[in-house]
Amino acid sequence: MSPNKLLLQYAFQRPFLLAVTVLLGWAGALFNGVSTTLIVPVLLVFLGQDLMLQQSPAVVKAVSSVFTGIPEQYQLAVMTAAILLAILLKNITSIASTVFGGYLSRSVVKNIRLSGIKLVLDLELDYYSKTKIGDIINCINQEINRTANAIRTGIRMTTQMITILIYLAFLISISWQLTLASTLVLVCLPLVSQYFVKRSKKYGQILSDKSRVYSGSFLEALNGIRLVKSTSNEEYEYLKLKQAIEEREKAEMDSQINFALINPINEMTGLLGLFAIVLLGRAFFSEQINALSANLLPYLLFLYKLLPVLGQLNNSRSEFANFVPSTILVNNFLRRDDKLLLENGSLPYRGFKEGIGFNGIWFSYPGHTEVVLKDINLWLPKGSTLALVGGSGAGKSTLADLLPRFYDPTEGCITIDGKDIREFDMRSLRRAMGIVSQDTFLFNDSVRKNIAYARPDATDEEIVEAAKRANAYEFIVDLPKGFDTILGDRGIMLSGGQRQRIAIARALLSNPEILILDEATSALDTVSEHLVQQALETLRRDRTTLVIAHRLSTVQNADCIAVMDKGRVVETGTHHELLEKGGYYTNLYAMQFSEDTRDLIKQARNETLIGTSYEIRTRLNPMIGFLRLLVDDIVDSSDERNELILESYESALRLLHTLEFLENNARNQIRITSADLEAEKL
Secondary structure (H helix, E strand, C coil), X not given: CCXXXXXXXXXXXXXXXXXXXXXHHHHHHXXXXXXXXXXXXXXXXXXXXXXXXXXXCHHHHHHHHHXXXXXXXXXXXXXXXXXXXXXXXXXXXXXXXXXXXXXXXXXXXXXXXXXXXXXXXXXXHHHHHHCCHHHHHHHXXXXXXXXXXXXXXXXXXXXXXXXXXXHHHHHHHHCHHHHHHHHHHHHHHHHHHHHHHHHHHHHHHHHHHHHHHHHHHHHHHXXXXXXXXXXXXXXXXXXXXXXXXXXXXXXXHHXXXXXXXXXXXXXXXXXXXXXXXHXXXXXXXXXXXXXXXXXXXXXXXXXXHHHHHHHHHHHHHHHHHHHHHHHHHXXXXXXXXXXXXXXXXXXXXXXXXXXXXXXXXXXXXXXXXXXXXXXXXXXXXXXXXXXXXXXXXCCHHHHHHHCCCCCCCCEEXXXXXXXXXXXXXXXXXXHCEEEXXXXXXXXXXXXXXXXXXXXXCCCHHHHHXXXXXXXXXXXXXXXXXXXXXXXXXXXXXXXXXXXXXXXHHHHHHHCCCEEEEECCCCCCCHHHHHHHHHHHHHHHCXXXXXXXXXXXXXXXXXXXXXXXXXXXXXXXXXXXXXXXXXXXXXXXXXXXXXXXXXXXXXXXXXHHHHHHHHHHHHHHHHHHHHHXXXXXXXXXXXXXXXXXXXXXXXXXXXXXXXXXXXXHHHHHHHHHHHHHHHHHHC
């Protein structure tokens, strides 16, 4: 679809506004022509040139004949009043046309922007992996705003062309021969400005490109602000954005200079054209001296009114050309035929009884030839847990993405109770699923609304209960405003473990039938992992769960573990069955064993240090208080001094015993943990 067709398509969605705008523009031009026509007889009568009035063009006589029944002494006053009324009506219709045109353009822009937002929300994840978010935001905001200017300019051009056509009709009625000759002269005027129109289009394209670069760079800097600050690259980002802004401003300035040149050039060529037409008029009416004045006067009057409109039309053409690149960009953005949109099924999803089957799954990302998944065959019974384990790039997350239909398999199918999931309505299918990943997204909104995002109608009691079951209630009530605390962009106020527990609370509240856990604890510290793991166990209870695991210790109780490598399932079984096979899983488990040992020792050390610190502070505080009283010589009684010295001695003794106990306890814990892991390995 061409950009012009795009604008017309959306404009015709509001036919009433479009028709009223055009009719008001036509009426304004007509009233303008009538007022101009009436000026001729008024001038001739005022100058006492009644004979010349009789030789005036037919259109002037026709308009003058309306006033023939009026007494002669009042004719001049009435015609003057008619001119003022026509001018008033012209101004009223022009203002009304501008107002209705504004409503029309705003309506069109709103519909275009809503269509863009609807498309953005309908597009699959593949589009976002190939497109910069900054480009999308720039298109939705900047480019659609420039498209709005194109619409306003187009409406203004329509009114100007109607005005020109009406003036041409009046000119033809005076002398079609002179009008034909004048047209040949006037046609040259747009040709002179055509060079600047082309330059406007070029500058418009440059401006769109620079706006896209600036929006993308600015959004990237904001999204990566932690990296920017941690690497002390604020100055580098500032200079990069400064350059992008300067390049954009230069493109806009070049465009404005181009516009500024058009007006004087139009004015100069218009005057030359008018002079040429006067010479032509003298040649046409040279044999009739009276006709020369009677015909040429109204002709030049109409021409005088016409030339500024032609200049305005040239300006509008230049402006429209400047906005065309944005319109093309928006047009391409709104196209659906070149974007991946999965076909939606018609069956509402109402739950399942048997299980989920992955049947001969092959998959390649759209536009790529590399095969990511190869002949995957798995079965996930209802109420059980299937864990996917393997190295990085094995295809675990990709396989999980196929279940909620973020992508469709290239070959094979996923079935629920034997029915292809592509037959189900995607929205009802996805509502039955809860997804908790390592990259938890939270909105810049309250804790309450983030938890209730999947169920906006949830009651406060249900939200609190979900938070408690997710081990999140305790830290939520400690926030400044509790459940009404605004979390900041992406939940920046919370730690990774807290964000995970909010996501788990959200999943618990939605009560999903199918649960997908994508390495939900892989990026957490030990304490947070323990809390999140407890919440996940609560979440997984009595649900059908697909787990993507980084730490094998988190999936040892899974009903089935599928080991993946290079896009294939190489082993399946329970934890103990896979260890007995002595294959890929065993090697993977052995590699993680040493890591787990180090982690547990580190955990024991950290917990010992925390406990030691607490105990030392508990014992030292009273001892220091006692000694301070002695040093400051505040205690007068010798008995009290002896009692404080004894208390300080006993506190120091208890402190030594505490340190000895904590040290022995930590060593025993490390010894027991290592022995347990060694036994499991054997």
